[in-house]
Amino acid sequence: MLESTPQRRDVENRLGGIGAYIFDVTNIAKPRTYGAKKWKLAFTAIYSARAFLSIAKDIISKKAGTLISRNLSYVAIKVHNDPSDDQKRALVGLVKQRNLDGLMHEFGGVEGVVSLIRTDPVKGVCGGAKEIDYRRYVYGSNTYPRPAVKGFFSFVLEAFKDTTIVILLICAAMSLVFGIKEHGIKEGWQSRQFDKLSSVSNDIRVDVVRDGRRQETSIYGVVVGDVVCLNIGDQIPADGVFLNGHSLHVDEASMTGESEHVEVDAVKNPFLFSGAKVVNGYATMVVTSVGMDTAWGELMSSVSRDVDELTPLQARLNKLTSYIGKVGLVVAFVVLVVLLVRYFTGNTEDENGNQEYIKGKTKFDDVMNGVLRIVADAVTIVVVAIPEGLPLAVTLTLAYSMKRMMGDQALVRKLSACETMGSATTICTDKTGTLTLNEMKVTKFWLGKKDMDVDASLPTIARPVLQLLHQAVGMNTTGGVYRPSLDAKPEFSGSPTEKAILSWSVLQMEMNLEALKNSFSILHVEAFNSEKKRSGVLIRSNGEGTVHLHWKGAAEMILAMCSHYYDSDGIMKAMGADKKLSFERIIRDMATESLRCIAFAYKQVAADIDHSGENGSKNQQLLQDQEGFTLLGIVGIKDPCRPGVRNAVDTCRGAGVKIKMITGDNVFTARAIAIECGILDAELEHDEDAVVEGVEFRNYTHEERMKKADRICVMARSSPFDKLLMVQCLKEKGHVVAVTGDGTNDAPALKEADIGLSMGIQGTEVAKESSDIIILDDNFASVTTVLRWGRCVYNNIQKFIQFQLTVNVAALVINVIAAVSAGEVPLTAVQLLWVNLIMDTLGALALATERPTSELMEKPPVGRTEPLITNIMWRNLLAQALYQITVLLTLQFRGEAIFGIGEKVNDTLIFNTFVLCQVFNEFNARKLEKKNVFKGVLENRLFLGIVGVTVVLQVLMVEFLTKFADTQRLNLVQWTVCIGLAAVSWPIGWLVKCIPVPDKPIFSMLKRHSS
DSSP states (O other), X not given: OOXXXXXXXXXXXXXXXXXXXXXXXXXXXXXXXXXXXXXXXXXXXXXXXXXXXXXXXXXXXXXHHHHHHSOOOXXXXXXXXXXXXXXXXXXXXXXXXXXXHHHHHTSXXXXXXXXXXXXXXXXXXXXXXXXXXXXXXXXXXXXXXXXXXXXXXXXXXXXXXXXXXXXXXXXXXXXXXXXXXXXXXXXXXXXXXXXXXXXXXXXXXXXXXXXXXXXEEEGGGOXXXXXXXXXXXXXXXXXXXXXXXXXXXXXXXXXXXXXXXXXXXXXXXXXXXTTOEEEEEEEEEXXXXXXXXXXXXXXXXXXXXXXXXXXXXXXXXXXXXXXXHHHHHHHHHHHHHHHHHHHHTTOOBOTTSOBSOOTTTSOHHHHHHHHHHHHHHHHXXXXXXXXXXXHHHHHHHHHHHHHHHHTTTEEESSTHHHHHHHTOOEEEEOSTTTTBOSOOEEEEEEETTEEEOTTSSSOOOOHHHHHHHHHHHHTSOSOEEEOSSTTSOOEEESSHHHHHHHHHHHHTSOOOHHHHHHHEEEEEXXXXXXXXTXXXXXXXXXXXXXXXXXXXXXXXXXXXXXXXXXXTTSOEEEOOHHHXXXXXXXXXXXXXXXXXXXXXXXXXXXXXXXOSGGXXXXXXXXXXXXXXXXXXXXXXXXXXXXXXXXXHHHHHHHTTOEEEEEOSSOHHHHHHXXXXXXXXXXXXXXXXXXXXXXXXXXXXXXXXXXXXXXXXXXXXXXXXXXXXXXHHHHHHXXXXXXXXXXXXXXXXXXXXXXXXXXXXXXXOHHHHHHOSEEEXXXXXXXXXXXXXXXXXXXXXXHHHHHHHHHHHHHHHHHHHHHHHHHSSOSSOHHHHHHIIIIIHHHHHHHHHTOOOOGGGGGSOOOTTTSXXXXXXXXXXXXXXXXXXXXXXHHHHHHHHHHHTOOHHHHHHHHHHHHHHXXXXXXXXXXXXXOXXXXXXXXTOHHHHHHHHHHHHHHHHHHHTOHHHHTOOOOOHHHHHHXXXXXXXXXXXXXXXXXXXXXXXXXXXXXXXXXX
8 A cells, every 4th residue: 555645645635535546446355366356457447547537527627617718818910011122113213214104004003102102192101100110211211411521630631642741741850850959949830721511401391191190290201101292382302103183383493404394193294303392283292212212312312422533733733743752852862872972981071171071080979960961951952842832822823713703703612623624625514594594585476477576665566466465465374463663673473484475465565464454354264284285264355345265375286276367467367278387387497496386366256145153164165166266476485595605605615615515405495505505506407416315325335425425515305314424424535524503403413523513593502512613693604704714723823833843943953963062052941941932922822813814715625634834834944944053053153253252142142143033034934925924914913012022021031131041131233133143034035935846745755756
């Protein structure tokens, strides 16, 4: 029998009395036979099985209620069925490309788009803040990158990239180390320059529908799937498609550059661009892409890209200073070796005439002092060789020119753009607002078969016809006229076409709109329909009671409705088939001139018919009548060219600069404007490669684009990225490209171009931020002025480089020869500092003040490849340098004997003559090619003032600051000798300019000859 244990008692409690029996079966008497044992085991097994089965049933029945009534716990997982990456890309490109076929076939229309992005056309995005955050995570936010603002130290690092500054810093450090023992610490200064960057941010509030509730949110908070409510004046916050609305017209000028308003509807054009503005009607739209996925975002990414490339002049200057630095280092090394050899071989003497170095006897300190002096002389030669005043001179020249350009309607935002414009070889310009006035105007008016003078104050028109024309214009219009007072200039409102017609009627046809509306009552209006291309109005005269039906619209549509016409004498004539053909020819000829043709027609209807509001159906029937009308006249409307733009284009072409017009207009309008402006001449008018469409240029291969880019004069129907592509091709071909633009769509090309020229009046903030120069009066003629100033700046910099290198070459040769032959330099460190700082600074200011002349526009552009130092400059500077070297070396070695003076006076004589030679040579530098260097000098008072200040300072250095400058006072005869020797520079300069030089750069000719 089992012992009573805690485990057994626990089991018994759980199983009840049956459990006790099971455990006590051992108490049954033991069987006496083997068969009895078998029966006993069978009984025990059967009984135990029944017991366990009974226990299980009891437990299940007791627990059943609890198990059935329990609530099952679960986690709900929301599965987002988001569009695939391919669907997202297709959705983004849908609006950008205005892909109507793709919208209908790939997406199943607007309803398919709404379903794809899981939004509700009525309730908008549902799901609260979490759903908005999720959409922002999946589709991105409605924000755009902005250019990183450079910090102070970034400009410092940029300054250290200048080779000239690095070499000068090394020389300064060496001079500091070597000079501390003998001369103490010397100090210097360096100027910094940086451009100010500004950013413009506009947090616009927009109305959206979310969770069925209309609410206001930031433009940056708009997400894909939002239903946005649009009204007049609103800016479209993101790319999307039209849901519903009425008479929606948008201004896409910020994107396309064209001022004509675009009609948006659910059938023909359901696409809405971010950045466009609503000018008429109302609508709701569903957002399909935001931020960087929109057309606006693509523009912003191009604008925000930091284009860190050197201007043509900067590249030339870097090349020049690199060459000069290498030459200076080589010469300084040679001089260092020669002087060290002379010193250690005992060929140098001290002030008392004793040998400086004697092997084994000279003290170590004396040897170190001698070596340091030799190294200092070598460093001095390096400093003399490098034109350290050149960066400062260029900056001063650009800054001065920038100030003067402001008076010529050009605001320079980036200093380097001044000189870069002087190298421009191609100007890519848009049409609207730059070549044209961006102001639609009636330029043609046909009355019958007579072309009337539209500029006349009141054309000779019969009175009845004039009154009918007033009715046709004044009563059938969506525009308006506001005149604050009788003497005030009237203000016109409406679409560009309506404003043009109203302006012509009021100013030339003397229409009084207010009196006209008081004299007539409008019975019914048929609004303009893009399919029928016309609008109509039914009016009754308040006095006579006559009823007229007027139609206005596309000339060919109105002409088809007419059976009669008025001639110039006011006589109504029948319009037969031949007359209709002649009118069609007139319309066709006007279209060829890029004119938008609008015709007016009318019909008098019976006055005894009830035209009250209750019989509106009768009025509509009358408006359906399309026969029996009388043609009143045809007007031609266009955006005319700016006055003087043709002369400006001719000036640019005469200067060797190519003009390319890139516009969003159709080919016919673009060609006509290009011919009118002089961009497309008679030779190229029928050249197929001269006029192309943007899509054609875009689809060329890279090789075809590179081949045809130079021949293209006009690109029509172009997108912003076609313009960018053209700029990139031209730059790759080696052109220096200037781009003009006023819209946000022009920003990428403005940023990419070597010189971006934006418009100050009509230009958007994005365009201005992307440009280098702002044309304040929006006139292409001012672009020509900027080109002339750019060439003047480049020419002035060339003048200064010639002047500077003459100083440097002369000083370098003199110091080298003197150091090698005599073991010392004639020009001290202070004197060289005076020449480099004062002469360079004042010389730069003097030569930078030269104003542009017409002669600058007679030369071809320098482009990217022309050398900075031309053959003419080499001729001039080598002649002057050779003369100065000859005179100063003669004074160095024979001056004391010739004039009977001491060494100190002779050194002062050399220094004074050297400086005065530069003063006289400054006049020679005014004209690189012309022999008469004094022409116009009296008009440049600043030049004369700077020369006078230089002379006064030189007198102070020689006569009063003798200890500081290490000079000796000179008498009148010695001053006369210095001035006489320096004045010989003038006749030498005149004679040298008689020597012809080849046009091709001398160094390229030498390379070709050697190869």
